[in-house]
Amino acid sequence: MVTTVAFDADQTLLDTRRAIEAATLELCAQVARQYPGSPALEVADLHADAVAAWEAMPERDVRTVRSIALARSLGRVGLGHAHGELSEYYFAARQRLTHPYADAVSALSQLGERFVLGYATNGNSRAELCGLAGRFAFELYAHERGLAPKPAPEFYAAVLAAAGVVTGPEQVVYVGDSWSHDVVPARAAGLRTVWVNRGGSTVPDPGVADAVVVSLADLPAAVRSLAA
Numbered sequence: 001m002v003t004t005v006a007f008d009a010d011q012t013l014l015d016t017r018r019a020i021e022a023a024t025l026e027l028c029a030q031v032a033r034q035y036p037g038s039p040a041l042e043v044a045d046l047h048a049d050a051v052a053a054w055e056a057m058p059e060r061d062v063r064t065v066r067s068i069a070l071a072r073s074l075g076r077v078g079l080g081h082a083h084g085e086l087s088e089y090y091f092a093a094r095q096r097l098t099h100p101y102a103d104a105v106s107a108l109s110q111l112g113e114r115f116v117l118g119y120a121t122n123g124n125s126r127a128e129l130c131g132l133a134g135r136f137a138f139e140l141y142a143h144e145r146g147l148a149p150k151p152a153p154e155f156y157a158a159v160l161a162a163a164g165v166v167t168g169p170e171q172v173v174y175v176g177d178s179w180s181h182d183v184v185p186a187r188a189a190g191l192r193t194v195w196v197n198r199g200g201s202t203v204p205d206p207g208v209a210d211a212v213v214v215s216l217a218d219l220p221a222a223v224r225s226l227a228a
């Protein structure tokens with residue numbers, strides 16, 4: 001019996017990519033306003049520094065990685081001394097500009113009538129700051145209180161513990177957009193899985209996900225069919 005539906009956050013419920021692009025532009029504008037004498041902060045450099053930081057430290061938490069990348073970008077334009085203040089500006093903008101996808105809120109409302117809902121992310125998008133306050137019975141953030149990030153089995157064990165599973169892991173459905181971080185390890189931990197395939201990519205291995213949806217509008221029906 002399915003009792004619980006737990007969600008990945010970024011690019012599943014939240015359009016984080018768009019928020020990062022918008023927050024990056026806001027940071028560049030803020031630097032131009034606040035430090036008119038310094039060289040312009042370039043979007044391309046911010047992007048390149050973020051990619052390089054991720055490649056150098058994929059195991060670190062996203063805030064740390066972004067902070068290190070911002071330090072590098074600000075150093076390029078002689079603003080390393082303003083890193084603390086400007087990184088706080090960026091992180092505040094990033095949270096404020098992160099919104100649920102248009103199809104997310106309705107799906108959560110429908111599913112919330114019948115199932116316990118959970119939020120379990122590797123990222124730092126706080127549900128309450130991103131338009132999803134009060135939606136979830138539990139929220140898990142990797143790297144907080146020692147929680148290992150996905151795809152670690154410990155992450156999914158924590159999801160099951162937070163869900164209070166009684167009969168077994170199959171009573172939890174995990175919904176996410178990442179095949180390698182959401183679908184494959186959740187299934188390995190015994191959960192049911194739904195792959196959110198917004199881009200309509202080819203399903204890597206048809207036997208692994210219990211359901212595939214291209215929109216969260218299709219999610220309530222997909223979960224109901226798993227729960228039947």
Ligand SMILES: [Mg+2]
Pocket residue numbers: 008009010011012176177178
């Ligand atoms: Mg994701």
